[in-house]
Amino acid sequence: MLMAVDCGNTNTVFSIWNGAEFIATWRCSTDHKRTADEYYVWLTTLMTLHKMDVHISEVIISSTVPRVVFNLRVLTDRYFSCRPLVVGKPDCALPVAPRVDMGTTVGSDRLVNTVSGFDRHGGDLILVDFGTATTFDVVDQDGAYIGGVIAPGVNLSLAALSSATAALPHVDVTHPAQTIGKNTVACMQSGVYWGYIGLVEGICRQIRAEHIRPMKVIATGGLAPLFQQGTEIFDAIEDDLTMHGLVLINELNKDRDTA
Numbered sequence: 536m537l538m539a540v541d542c543g544n545t546n547t548v549f550s551i552w553n554g555a556e557f558i559a560t561w562r563c564s565t566d567h568k569r570t571a572d573e574y575y576v577w578l579t580t581l582m583t584l585h586k587m588d589v590h591i592s593e594v595i596i597s598s599t600v601p602r603v604v605f606n607l608r609v610l611t612d613r614y615f616s617c618r619p620l621v622v623g624k625p626d627c628a629l630p631v632a633p634r635v636d637m638g639t640t641v642g643s644d645r646l647v648n649t650v651s652g653f654d655r656h657g658g659d660l661i662l663v664d665f666g667t668a669t670t671f672d673v674v675d676q677d678g679a680y681i682g683g684v685i686a687p688g689v690n691l692s693l694a695a696l697s698s699a700t701a702a703l704p705h706v707d708v709t710h711p712a713q714t715i716g717k718n719t720v721a722c723m724q725s726g727v728y729w730g731y732i733g734l735v736e737g738i739c740r741q742i743r744a745e746h747i748r749p750m751k752v753i754a755t756g757g758l759a760p761l762f763q764q765g766t767e768i769f770d771a772i773e774d775d776l777t778m779h780g781l782v783l784i785n786e787l788n789k790d791r792d793t794a
């Protein structure tokens with residue numbers, strides 16, 4: 536079985552696959568201090584809890600936090616007796632090379648999303664990912680990542696707003712019924728919700744104006760369904776975009792090994 540690990544700046548998601556068959560997914564907070572033994576105890580506890588008979592023989596990792604990869608490598612080596620494939624490393628092939636400035640490192644989550652989006656929707660895409668950062672990945676006709684946009688994430692903006700002010704509390708993002716807030720919390724929620732709707736619509740409009748062919752917009756990330764309620768801009772929402780991409784990249788590299 537394959538264990539695919541998507542390590543973001545806030546959360547790390549583990550998902551287990553038997554070929555193309557999805558088995559399970561588990562999430563923990565990202566912490567570079569978490570050791571291989573800690574991961575293993577946590578993983579086996581969940582497997583036992585769900586009465587699962589899981590035998591991991593392959594591991595693929597995408598990490599936006601370089602320091603975390605060390606302990607994930609130790610986990611893979613010590614407990615699953617294999618070498619992980621790490622997206623972004625030279626020995627991990629991608630279907631199409633990114634076309635960006637020389638020397639630029641593209642976040643591995645964005646590379647993985649690109650592979651996944653192209654597989655499901657073809658080329659000429661804008662992938663919007665609502666994670667720690669809100670990213671826009673632009674996918675060309677041939678499936679190449681050709682750049683994009685990085686904006687502060689929704690929860691990060693709310694945290695900045697409350698931490699930089701004396702009178703503003705911590706609030707969660709919601710879809711406010713009205714734009715005009717009648718209290719502090721409602722005002723803040725309106726600012727963030729409608730602010731991000733404007734940001735997403737505006738950036739997609741400008742990207743489309745810079746691209747020569749029509750483009751689809753695909754959204755992913757935990758907050759995508761919430762934002763879909765306030766805009767018509769998304770052609771589709773996919774909660775498993777990154778995981779699907781990891782499975783595809785793993786298959787591609789297996790075929791390459793046996794070729």
Ligand SMILES: Nc1ncnc2c1ncn2[C@@H]1O[C@H](COP(=O)(O)OP(=O)(O)OP(=O)(O)O)[C@@H](O)[C@H]1O
Pocket residue numbers: 542543544545546547665666667668690755756757758761
């Ligand atoms: N069903 C949901 N409803 C509301 N919020 C959600 C839901 N699922 C996830 N979230 C929240 O959405 C946010 C984004 O989640 P997501 O997993 O896409 O990214 P993340 O883990 O925060 O970021 P990163 O991938 O950069 O670590 C998180 O703060 C999470 O708590």
Ligand SMILES: CC(C)(CO)[C@@H](O)C(=O)NCCC(=O)O
Pocket residue numbers: 543544599640641642643644645666667668670685
């Ligand atoms: C932008 C984030 C933080 C989004 O997770 C990640 O993709 C990243 O660290 N990227 C590196 C820079 C880039 O993608 O251009």
Ligand SMILES: [K+]
Pocket residue numbers: none
């Ligand atoms: K940083």
